[in-house]
Amino acid sequence: MVEEIGTTTEGDLIINVGPQHPATHGVLHLLITLNGETIKKVEPHLGYIHRSIEKMCESLTYRQFIYVTSRMDYLSSHINNHGCTLCVEKGLQIEVPPRAKVIRILLDELTRIASHELWWGAMAMDLGAFTPFFHAFREREAINEIMEETCGARLTMNYIVPGGLMQDIHPNFQKKVKEFISLYKLKIGEYAELVTGNIIFQNRMKGVGYLSPEDAVSFGCTGPTARGSGVSCDIRKLYPYDGYDNLQFDEVLETAGDSFARYMVRIREMNESIRIIEQLIDTIPDGDFVAKTKVVLKLPKGEFYTRVETARGELGIFIVSEGGTTPYRIKFRSPGFSNLSALDHMARGSKLGDMVAMMGTLDLVIPDIDR
Amino acid sequence: MTSEELKITITELLPTASFEEGGEWLNINIDPTDWQLFAQQLRTNESLYFDYLFCVTCIDWKTHLTMVYHLSSTKFRHNIVVKSKLDKVNPVIETACSIWRTANFHEREVYEMFGVHFNNHPDLRLLILPDGWEGKNPLLKDFEDPINMIKL
Numbered sequence: 001m002v003e004e005i006g007t008t009t010e011g012d013l014i015i016n017v018g019p020q021h022p023a024t025h026g027v028l029h030l031l032i033t034l035n036g037e038t039i040k041k042v043e044p045h046l047g048y049i050h051r052s053i054e055k056m057c058e059s060l061t062y063r064q065f066i067y068v069t070s071r072m073d074y075l076s077s078h079i080n081n082h083g084c085t086l087c088v089e090k091g092l093q094i095e096v097p098p099r100a101k102v103i104r105i106l107l108d109e110l111t112r113i114a115s116h117e118l119w120w121g122a123m124a125m126d127l128g129a130f131t132p133f134f135h136a137f138r139e140r141e142a143i144n145e146i147m148e149e150t151c152g153a154r155l156t157m158n159y160i161v162p163g164g165l166m167q168d169i170h171p172n173f174q175k176k177v178k179e180f181i182s183l184y185k186l187k188i189g190e191y192a193e194l195v196t197g198n199i200i201f202q203n204r205m206k207g208v209g210y211l212s213p214e215d216a217v218s219f220g221c222t223g224p225t226a227r228g229s230g231v232s233c234d235i236r237k238l239y240p241y242d243g244y245d246n247l248q249f250d251e252v253l254e255t256a257g258d259s260f261a262r263y264m265v266r267i268r269e270m271n272e273s274i275r276i277i278e279q280l281i282d283t284i285p286d287g288d289f290v291a292k293t294k295v296v297l298k299l300p301k302g303e304f305y306t307r308v309e310t311a312r313g314e315l316g317i318f319i320v321s322e323g324g325t326t327p328y329r330i331k332f333r334s335p336g337f338s339n340l341s342a343l344d345h346m347a348r349g350s351k352l353g354d355m356v357a358m359m360g361t362l363d364l365v366i367p368d369i370d371r
Numbered sequence: 372m373t374s375e376e377l378k379i380t381i382t383e384l385l386p387t388a389s390f391e392e393g394g395e396w397l398n399i400n401i402d403p404t405d406w407q408l409f410a411q412q413l414r415t416n417e418s419l420y421f422d423y424l425f426c427v428t429c430i431d432w433k434t435h436l437t438m439v440y441h442l443s444s445t446k447f448r449h450n451i452v453v454k455s456k457l458d459k460v461n462p463v464i465e466t467a468c469s470i471w472r473t474a475n476f477h478e479r480e481v482y483e484m485f486g487v488h489f490n491n492h493p494d495l496r497l498l499i500l501p502d503g504w505e506g507k508n509p510l511l512k513d514f515e516d517p518i519n520m521i522k523l
Contacts, residue, residue: 045498046498046499047498047499047500047501050499050500052509052510054510055509055510055514215472217422217423217445218422218471218472218473219472219473220423220424220425220471220473220477222425231445232445233445238448302393302394303394303452304395305395305396305426305441307425314425316425316426316441318426318428318439318441320430328430329430329431331426331428333425333426333428333441337476337477337480338473338476338477340476341472341473341475341476345472370499
């Protein structure tokens with residue numbers, strides 16, 4: 001790869017972005033072919049943080065493998081755990097108690113907000129605004145404290161077990177979440193004042209990195225990336241799980257298809273998540289937090305597929321079981337992997353300076369892409 | 372469309388296809404030589420309209436490999452799974468890149484992890500593994516790496 005630095009026979013310049021570059025937020029290596037300042041081609045080189053999680057899972061039991069997936073998309077680790085557990089529960093046909101379902105959704109939505117907060121701060125920083133990072137982390141810290149109290153961890157929650165939850169919520173949980181909601185509502189206005197309404201920011205985002213709805217579907221884009229192009233793909237709406245169908249929330253769609261549209265989808269999604277939390281926080285049902293399950297889980301022979309909506313899009317979990325205690329084969333269809341494949345198409349013809357805006361609004365998390 | 376209706380439409384398109392019962396979605400087994408034409412029909416047929424390929428993977432069954440394609444339609448919201456049995460020694464199948472562009476990255480991943488060769492793929496190179504990788508494909512069942520332990 002290194003010898004590819006330099007100029008091509010046509011006189012185009014080839015530059016490397018990454019693997020150690022602040023705007024890639026991880027070890028992503030992009031080989032960009034430039035004609036002057038115009039991008040001709042973007043070639044991602046992956047694998048710097050590949051841990052072969054799929055292979056590792058083949059030798060872990062159905063209780064163990066769930067926690068490895070926290071390390072895939074570490075910003076939606078709770079949702080990854082949720083998806084894997086749903087797949088195991090689907091195979092074993094376990095009925096999850098209503099209390100566990102509600103708490104799972106609450107934590108899902110808190111995770112989504114925390115992930116979007118981090119994205120917002122980091123993306124603004126990439127574009128040259130440093131202050132928003134501190135604002136985002138102020139709210140994110142409140143969520144992390146809730147997680148720490150209830151799950152025992154701030155980033156890799158590992159709170160779900162097949163059948164329900166590992167333990168009951170902390171007595172302070174409801175109080176803390178309500179405090180967070182009022183903090184969020186107080187502070188969210190600052191986001192618009194600082195960044196969204198800023199004319200310099202808008203000029204850098206609008207019309208940059210256009211992705212048409214047809215291309216978004218063809219590239220397999222999901223999550224806010226596709227919804228910014230007006231493609232309806234919210235798994236919580238299309239294939240509801242754990243009671244999302246009983247909740248009142250809107251799927252956020254923007255039609256412009258540019259970086260600003262993707263930005264707005266995420267900002268509005270945070271408000272929808274708050275709406276979901278408000279509906280559930282006062283009505284957590286009483287009862288068990290975990291269903292009775294066998295100690296050793298054995299999935300029946302067959303193939304099981306579940307999908308969940310993480311902060312970045314559709315996560316698919318495909319388990320092939322031979323009837324044993326470990327999966328025969330697992331495939332994680334990660335949202336970031338497909339979203340990244342659209343980057344080349346988006347970037348062609350735009351200027352190098354716009355690259356950061358495009359990468360920022362794709363919300364790439366490299367361990368999720370590499371797995 | 373329901374699974375039964377899909378079954379009827381697909382049998383008309385490809386009489387040699389066989390179906391697997393019991394799964395959540397309709398499972399279709401096809402011969403790898405039929406894939407190119409069949410994929411084209413799945414995408415363009417007005418009543419099927421499978422425009423969204425959401426998962427491409429491969430399973431090593433020790434005696435043979437199986438390619439698995441999960442397809443969905445954003446218009447009708449129906450899903451199918453297409454499977455194709457490949458030879459273990461020389462696995463070859465036609466690419467689906469020109470039909471679903473997401474197949475480009477997914478097929479490159481399968482190529483390096485399982486050694487499946489995709490005919491007419493525009494850019495069949497290593498994606499995740501380092502350049503100059505020698506030895507077996509890591510996700511095959513008989514892969515063993517003495518230096519980096521993967522088995523627990």
